Amino acid sequence: MSYEFLQTLWFILIAVLWIGFFFLEGFDFGVGMLLPFMGRKDEERRAVINTIGSVWDGNEVWLLTAGGATFAAFPHWYATMFSGFYLALFLVLIGLILRGIAFEYRSKDSNPKWRRTFDWMIAVGSFLPSLLLGAAFANLARGVPINQDMMYTGNLFTLLNPYGLIGGMTMVSVFLLHGANFLTLKLEGKLRDRVREASKKLYIAAAVMVVLLAATTYVYTDITTKIGIDPGIIPIASVVILLSTILFINRKMEGWAFISTGVRFVLTQVAFFTLMFPRVMISSTNPEWSLTISNASSSQYTLTVMSIVALIFVPVVLAYQGWSYYMFRKRISTDKKSLVY
Amino acid sequence: MDPILLSRLQFALTTIYHWLFVPLTLGLGWFVAFMQTRFYQTRDETWRKMTKFWGKLFLINFAIGVVTGIVQEFQFGMNWSEYSRYVGDIFGAPLAIEALLAFFMESTFLGVWIFGEGRIPEKVHLASIWLVAIGSNLSAVWILIANGWMQHPVGYIINESTGRAELVDFLALITNEKAWVFVWHTLADGLAMASFLILAISAYHLVRKQNMAFFKRSFQMGALAGLIASTLVFLGGHTMGQFMYESQPMKLAALEAIWETEQPASFSLLTIGDLSGKREVWSIRIPYVMSSLACNDFSCEVRGVHEIQMQYEQQYGPGDYIPLMVVTYWTFRIMMAFGFIMMGASAWFLYATRKKNYEKAKWMKYVPIGALTLPYLANASGWILTEMGRQPWIVFGLLKVEDAVSPNLTTVDLLISLIGYTAVYGSLAAAMVYLMKKYAIAGPDAALHESVDAAPGRVGAQD
Numbered sequence: 012m013s014y015e016f017l018q019t020l021w022f023i024l025i026a027v028l029w030i031g032f033f034f035l036e037g038f039d040f041g042v043g044m045l046l047p048f049m050g051r052k053d054e055e056r057r058a059v060i061n062t063i064g065s066v067w068d069g070n071e072v073w074l075l076t077a078g079g080a081t082f083a084a085f086p087h088w089y090a091t092m093f094s095g096f097y098l099a100l101f102l103v104l105i106g107l108i109l110r111g112i113a114f115e116y117r118s119k120d121s122n123p124k125w126r127r128t129f130d131w132m133i134a135v136g137s138f139l140p141s142l143l144l145g146a147a148f149a150n151l152a153r154g155v156p157i158n159q160d161m162m163y164t165g166n167l168f169t170l171l172n173p174y175g176l177i178g179g180m181t182m183v184s185v186f187l188l189h190g191a192n193f194l195t196l197k198l199e200g201k202l203r204d205r206v207r208e209a210s211k212k213l214y215i216a217a218a219v220m221v222v223l224l225a226a227t228t229y230v231y232t233d234i235t236t237k238i239g240i241d242p243g244i245i246p247i248a249s250v251v252i253l254l255s256t257i258l259f260i261n262r263k264m265e266g267w268a269f270i271s272t273g274v275r276f277v278l279t280q281v282a283f284f285t286l287m288f289p290r291v292m293i294s295s296t297n298p299e300w301s302l303t304i305s306n307a308s309s310s311q312y313t314l315t316v317m318s319i320v321a322l323i324f325v326p327v328v329l330a331y332q333g334w335s336y337y338m339f340r341k342r343i344s345t346d347k348k349s350l351v352y
Numbered sequence: 353m354d355p356i357l358l359s360r361l362q363f364a365l366t367t368i369y370h371w372l373f374v375p376l377t378l379g380l381g382w383f384v385a386f387m388q389t390r391f392y393q394t395r396d397e398t399w400r401k402m403t404k405f406w407g408k409l410f411l412i413n414f415a416i417g418v419v420t421g422i423v424q425e426f427q428f429g430m431n432w433s434e435y436s437r438y439v440g441d442i443f444g445a446p447l448a449i450e451a452l453l454a455f456f457m458e459s460t461f462l463g464v465w466i467f468g469e470g471r472i473p474e475k476v477h478l479a480s481i482w483l484v485a486i487g488s489n490l491s492a493v494w495i496l497i498a499n500g501w502m503q504h505p506v507g508y509i510i511n512e513s514t515g516r517a518e519l520v521d522f523l524a525l526i527t528n529e530k531a532w533v534f535v536w537h538t539l540a541d542g543l544a545m546a547s548f549l550i551l552a553i554s555a556y557h558l559v560r561k562q563n564m565a566f567f568k569r570s571f572q573m574g575a576l577a578g579l580i581a582s583t584l585v586f587l588g589g590h591t592m593g594q595f596m597y598e599s600q601p602m603k604l605a606a607l608e609a610i611w612e613t614e615q616p617a618s619f620s621l622l623t624i625g626d627l628s629g630k631r632e633v634w635s636i637r638i639p640y641v642m643s644s645l646a647c648n649d650f651s652c653e654v655r656g657v658h659e660i661q662m663q664y665e666q667q668y669g670p671g672d673y674i675p676l677m678v679v680t681y682w683t684f685r686i687m688m689a690f691g692f693i694m695m696g697a698s699a700w701f702l703y704a705t706r707k708k709n710y711e712k713a714k715w716m717k718y719v720p721i722g723a724l725t726l727p728y729l730a731n732a733s734g735w736i737l738t739e740m741g742r743q744p745w746i747v748f749g750l751l752k753v754e755d756a757v758s759p760n761l762t763t764v765d766l767l768i769s770l771i772g773y774t775a776v777y778g779s780l781a782a783a784m785v786y787l788m789k790k791y792a793i794a795g796p797d798a799a800l801h802e803s804v805d806a807a808p809g810r811v812g813a814q815d
Binding site for chain 2: 064065066067068069071072074075076078079080082083084085086087089090091092093094095097098100101104105107108109111112114115116119120161162163164309310312313316317320321324325328331332335338339351
């Protein structure tokens with residue numbers, strides 16, 4: 012296999028890992044942020060947590076694997092992005108730590124104060140990564156200051172520009188909607204009705220943010236020079252799918268509503284990575300200094316070895332993770348006897 | 353403050369902290385899987401209770417290892433970007449494989465195990481805890497392969513045009529003997545730590561005459577496994593020393609405080625250095641022992657720090673190649689002394705269980721609980737020794753720590769993250785210790801009834 016082919020393959024594979032992460036952990040984050048607002052009684056909050064109880068940890072591994080794969084396949088991308096976005100990623104990590112512990116510890120003590128504290132840790136710990144990863148992705152598309160030595164020369168506030176903030180808030184709003192759709196799919200009774208009502212309002216927020224992000228993308232990124240005014244079929248399909256979501260919500264087609272928000276993540280991410288390709292980090296200082304799949308990658312040997320490993324094990328992982336979803340496909344009730352977390 | 357020092361402090365903090373919890377996860381997983389298997393085979397209710405009780409403690413501990421592990425995966429790029437560029441080709445591969453092979457497995461099947469009881473076939477539920485134990489230990493194997501390469505680089509070339517290390521032999525990377533001795537030493541250490549936790553908690557209840565059958569069986573298991581595991585830890589550590597003799601002589605000399613080359617070499621019982629940690633003031637030594645430990649030969653030569661320093665200056669250019677001796681010397685002694693005490697203590701516990709009423713013995717009140725500190729201190733000391741002993745190198749002989757940090761990070765960046773991690777990790781530890789203690793003291797019945805209304809006593813009264 013040629014070097015260029017392998018580099019492209021790993022670009023695609025890392026894109027797939029991110030897509031998996033946004034699709035799966037996206038609803039985990041949404042559920043986490045909705046927790047203090049949807050569950051009024053303790054059993055209700057427990058039911059909300061139990062909808063993602065068996066899967067959140069496995070979903071988070073998609074992020075870890077995306078990080079690990081970037082390290083192995085594109086060390087310069089890993090080094091520049093992770094050191095450059097240092098404080099943003101630090102806050103992402105703090106968020107992930109808080110929510111991970113909170114899921115496991117929250118119901119292991121009956122003190123209401125203890126539980127309330129951990130509930131808020133779940134909410135805040137879900138909000139921080141959503142906001143900051145959204146901001147990070149928007150900034151990747153926009154370009155960040157990178158010098159000729161592949162070094163990031165900005166700071167945390169460089170990332171908090173208008174486009175970055177729109178990206179962050181868009182991510183929060185679409186995760187909220189995705190999470191609400193997941194909850195209506197997994198809950199029952201009054202709690203489900205409450206989430207469905209909320210999802211209608213969340214839909215408006217998400218739709219506004221998505222349109223705003225799409226419009227500002229023409230202002231802040233090089234989409235017009237790279238792709239042109241007509242963005243192609245994928246972004247348009249993503250908007251059409253977003254429009255369909257509200258129909259599914261209103262007709263109580265819960266499975267379809269959830270699939271529609273999920274597919275929208277897939278399409279937006281495909282659009283994002285298409286815009287980036289073959290660059291992995293755009294330098295706003297000088298386009299010549301951008302990191303690309305060819306100047307940031309590992310050796311051909313490492314890419315070959317890693318391709319073989321991935322070819323064998325990715326299908327295995329997909330199979331057992333899919334199986335675990337199938338095993339726990341039933342709805343979650345607020346009956347205490349059936350709650351685990 | 354110096355950004356390099358801050359990054360090193362942060363790495364030390366996050367890594368030592370992570371490794372306070374992970375060995376218990378590695379070891380206790382095997383115990384819980386074994387207990388559940390015994391219940392599956394015998395239908396003996398005590399085995400089921402044991403699975404539930406020790407499984408509950410396993411989960412409380414597991415969570416901390418998982419969340420602090422995310423930091424580990426990301427901090428190479430965040431704090432050590434030049435290191436990541438230099439070695440990504442090689443070091444990144446086992447890290448990515450760890451995530452793909454081990455993290456997915458342990459996290460997915462842990463979810464299945466926690467939520468699956470009574471919902472999925474019993475056999476599948478049993479298989480899932482085995483997969484969790486295998487997955488977490490497999491993850492240790494891959495990260496130790498990565499660390500083994502930093503201690504003893506193999507299977508690479510330096511690409512002259514890019515100035516980076518590149519992988520040329522994947523098989524050499526994953527069959528690095530140094531790494532596999534690490535694996536042996538570390539996995540056995542996990543089992544030893546779990547054994548001592550089981551011993552301590554069992555003794556607590558036996559002294560109070562609670563759930564006698566349950567805790568006697570646990571105590572016996574802990575003693576037997578503890579003896580086997582701590583013996584394996586010792587043998588692994590001994591083999592590691594002999595590897596060090598060949599591949600990292602400086603570390604070996606530094607942990608023994610051998611300043612001048614000796615033939616035959618003596619073993620230091622106590623050495624006092626001067627304040628710089630680089631000159632010996634006074635010591636008590638046993639002749640011949642170090643030679644025999646290092647190379648199975650009473651008369652072989654063990655090179656001293658000064659001679660190796662001179663050789664490295666010629667080989668790598670001017671610089672200070674001597675690790676901070678006061679740290680390597682004392683961490684080695686703590687690790688080794690505690691390791692031996694663990695071997696002795698578990699042998700003694702095992703011997704004691706032959707008597708019928710051993711729980712009435714006076715020492716049962718204090719010794720097993722006190723001994724729980726040993727694996728924690730020994731384990732932390734071992735890692736401080738192996739990482740500090742490699743200084744000034746981050747990758748032995750190839751890249752120095754000072755050349756590995758992220759050049760763009762400011763003191764303010766690093767202070768924010770260091771203080772942030774310290775605060776968050778501190779609170780996590782407090783919550784974890786609180787829960788561990790509560791569930792350990794509440795005993796097996798409470799663990800069985802958690803999450804249902806009929807919970808007795810203090811635990812989860814409203815669950």
